[in-house]
Amino acid sequence: MSILAHASTKLLVQGITGNEGLFHTQQMYQYKTNIVAGVSPGKGGDWVLDGKVPVFDSVKFAVEATGANASVIFVPAKYCADTIYEAADAGIALVVCITEGVPVQDMMRVKRFLAEKKTRVIGPNCPGILTPGESKIGIIPGNITFPGNVGVISKSGTLTYEVLYALKQAERGVSTCVGIGGDPIKGTGFVELLEMFEADAKTDQIVLIGEIGGNEEEAAAEYISRYMTKPVVAFIAGVTAPPGKRMGHAGAIIEGNEGTAQEKIKTLEASGIRVARHPEEIPSLLA
Amino acid sequence: MKLHEYQSKQIFARYGIPIPKGRIAGTSSEVKQIAEELGGRVVVKSQVLVGGRGKAGGIRLAKTPEEAQDLATILLSMDIKGLPVRKVLVDEAVSIAKEFYVGIVNDRVHQMPVLITSGAGGMDIEEVAQKNPEKILRTYVDPLLGLRDFQVRDAAISMDLARPLWKNFIEIIQDLWKVYVECDATLAEINPLVINAENHLVALDAKVIIDDNSLFRHSDLSDLRDMDVEEPGEIEARKFGVTFIKLDGNIGCMVNGAGLAMTTMDILQLSGGEAANFLDIGGGATAEKVAASLKIILSDLKVKSILVNIFGGITRCDEVAKGILVAATEMKIKIPMVVRLIGTNQEEGRRLLEKANFSAAETLIQAAELAVNLAKEGQS
Numbered sequence: 001m002s003i004l005a006h007a008s009t010k011l012l013v014q015g016i017t018g019n020e021g022l023f024h025t026q027q028m029y030q031y032k033t034n035i036v037a038g039v040s041p042g043k044g045g046d047w048v049l050d051g052k053v054p055v056f057d058s059v060k061f062a063v064e065a066t067g068a069n070a071s072v073i074f075v076p077a078k079y080c081a082d083t084i085y086e087a088a089d090a091g092i093a094l095v096v097c098i099t100e101g102v103p104v105q106d107m108m109r110v111k112r113f114l115a116e117k118k119t120r121v122i123g124p125n126c127p128g129i130l131t132p133g134e135s136k137i138g139i140i141p142g143n144i145t146f147p148g149n150v151g152v153i154s155k156s157g158t159l160t161y162e163v164l165y166a167l168k169q170a171e172r173g174v175s176t177c178v179g180i181g182g183d184p185i186k187g188t189g190f191v192e193l194l195e196m197f198e199a200d201a202k203t204d205q206i207v208l209i210g211e212i213g214g215n216e217e218e219a220a221a222e223y224i225s226r227y228m229t230k231p232v233v234a235f236i237a238g239v240t241a242p243p244g245k246r247m248g249h250a251g252a253i254i255e256g257n258e259g260t261a262q263e264k265i266k267t268l269e270a271s272g273i274r275v276a277r278h279p280e281e282i283p284s285l286l287a
Numbered sequence: 288m289k290l291h292e293y294q295s296k297q298i299f300a301r302y303g304i305p306i307p308k309g310r311i312a313g314t315s316s317e318v319k320q321i322a323e324e325l326g327g328r329v330v331v332k333s334q335v336l337v338g339g340r341g342k343a344g345g346i347r348l349a350k351t352p353e354e355a356q357d358l359a360t361i362l363l364s365m366d367i368k369g370l371p372v373r374k375v376l377v378d379e380a381v382s383i384a385k386e387f388y389v390g391i392v393n394d395r396v397h398q399m400p401v402l403i404t405s406g407a408g409g410m411d412i413e414e415v416a417q418k419n420p421e422k423i424l425r426t427y428v429d430p431l432l433g434l435r436d437f438q439v440r441d442a443a444i445s446m447d448l449a450r451p452l453w454k455n456f457i458e459i460i461q462d463l464w465k466v467y468v469e470c471d472a473t474l475a476e477i478n479p480l481v482i483n484a485e486n487h488l489v490a491l492d493a494k495v496i497i498d499d500n501s502l503f504r505h506s507d508l509s510d511l512r513d514m515d516v517e518e519p520g521e522i523e524a525r526k527f528g529v530t531f532i533k534l535d536g537n538i539g540c541m542v543n544g545a546g547l548a549m550t551t552m553d554i555l556q557l558s559g560g561e562a563a564n565f566l567d568i569g570g571g572a573t574a575e576k577v578a579a580s581l582k583i584i585l586s587d588l589k590v591k592s593i594l595v596n597i598f599g600g601i602t603r604c605d606e607v608a609k610g611i612l613v614a615a616t617e618m619k620i621k622i623p624m625v626v627r628l629i630g631t632n633q634e635e636g637r638r639l640l641e642k643a644n645f646s647a648a649e650t651l652i653q654a655a656e657l658a659v660n661l662a663k664e665g666q667s
Contacts, residue, residue: 023601078503103471103501104393108430111398127600141600141630156546157570158598162651165598165629182545184395211546214395237549240534240556241565248530248545248567250500251395256413261553278554280651 121187148173170283182249212238309378408479471501536561560659577610591665599630
């Protein structure tokens with residue numbers, strides 16, 4: 001089955017007429033993702049990709065007309081919270097938010113709002129989801145991986161590509177790759193995805209890519225040791241990151257002595273999880 | 288973005304939070320004048336963006352305007368934890384009957400705001416949290432509902448605040464909540480909040496940190512950024528949409544993506560070297576951005592080799608290669624460079640660089656080892 005993104009997923013693109021939105025719609029389309037609609041307020045009635053994808057003024061209209069059940073967001077940060085509310089209000093089950101730079105308090109309100117909805121958000125500030133050979137929701141390059149039995153969860157973008165590429169070089173394919181994003185408050189965390197991969201028949205083992213900041217890796221370690229039967233290999237970026245500095249990602253910061261890579265690696269290893277020293281070592285640690 | 292105490296207090300004043308009378312000064316004669324206006328006894332407070340100013344001797348009590356002037360002369364020539372004191376805040380001295388801690392902060396684990404209150408005011412709150420966690424109350428706030436009065440009242444009760452002060456306390460904390468929400472703060476803190484001799488509550492200190500992601504809707508606040516806390520390279524990089532952080536090693540790094548940039552630093556260490564910087568060139572790197580990044584890296588004279596690690600997705604390897612060539616010719620770069628290009632248009636990128644004298648690498652480990660060896664050669 002793989003997780004979250006499938007061949008049957010009917011995707012709509014929020015912000016489809018912007019530069020980023022249009023470019024990546026094309027890329028996703030070429031990957032044969034089932035893109036059924038786009039939304040761009042004020043441009044309803046237009047078509048993009050040579051008349052292949054219809055544009056609507058609102059998510060509600062797009063859902064009514066096409067039955068879209070997932071959305072990917074490419075709007076600027078200042079509109080991002082509103083687009084998520086709109087997608088959730090229209091009953092979209094999966095919202096993948098690529099946008100970087102969303103204010104933290106916006107995301108806290110979004111999280112609280114979603115607690116009473118059936119919508120799952122991935123991101124923001126993430127590369128999205130790729131189920132090789134089936135569906136690409138976001139910006140992960142399709143040609144650096146192929147279908148297989150390794151599930152990948154990551155807080156990062158290009159580092160994830162690096163890992164997918166290393167897996168490919170070692171002839172390891174992927175069931176689904178999910179980038180959860182590098183922000184301190186995000187729609188979906190490691191633990192929820194570990195749970196999904198554990199239940200997924202196509203996934204036999206999991207690669208988890210974390211980084212400095214917060215304590216999600218520690219929470220993941222505890223979850224894995226308690227509940228998971230499938231093996232997990234981890235990699236944590238930022239062993240050499242200085243404290244108090246935000247390392248590019250809004251969430252990647254060592255605060256006081258909290259959130260160091262060393263502490264995360266120690267906790268993961270103490271829970272019996274193999275931790276790679278660098279991305280190219282990951283394939284050799286897989287079962 | 289951290290704000291200075293005086294900037295935070297200006298915000299507090301706008302929201303009606305009581306603060307001591309005081310003014311900001313850049314010279315000791317101004318300090319004397321302000322002290323005279325305030326009636327003599329003042330506190331002279333260094334304005335630097337680090338914690339522990341008091342312990343470092345950066346906050347001093349003066350009994351007379353003359354003493355204030357002398358102290359200001361000392362403070363204004365001081366460095367605190369490496370940061371120069373350029374301004375001091377001169378506040379009227381307040382006699383303190385009791386001190387409290389109050390702060391509103393983003394709680395990353397619970398993913399909501401938390402109001403932290405404690406009767407142990409004036410101390411390092413993280414130290415209190417470690418040694419006497421029972422002295423701290425954490426009240427989680429529903430971000431859609433906002434902070435409710437009953438929650439603040441419970442906090443007042445738990446820190447033994449006298450009943451006649453509850454109403455005043457609730458007003459102040461609700462104003463602090465407004466500061467937190469309306470300024471998109473990640474922290475809005477009063478430490479200490481004191482009861483003065485007249486039995487009123489006053490915010491003696493103020494600390495506000497603004498969420499950098501929110502600055503697009505706070506143009507008035509973005510002007511408050513203090514450039515002293517940042518390296519010149521960091522400021523320059525921001526103009527190009529590049530994230531740069533200076534480090535201590537001698538191998539310059541140019542990478543696309545924050546996670547991969549950190550990983551590149553880590554692998555250098557694993558290979559026996561040390562990165563001179565963190566540099567995330569961002570998505571869709573143009574030749575212009577590449578050239579600007581190399582310039583920033585090379586402004587650090589300690590740099591003995593450069594490792595370029597690009598994983599092309601949106602970023603195209605040929606575009607990056609062009610940028611490298613332009614920069615190398617224009618700047619006559621003599622520092623040896625290792626270039627690893629993988630992904631979108633990698634063949635074209637590599638072909639462009641073949642003619643020039645760069646070391647190419649296939650894997651991350653190879654690239655790191657090459658860069659470490661070149662740096663060692665350059666060092667000897």
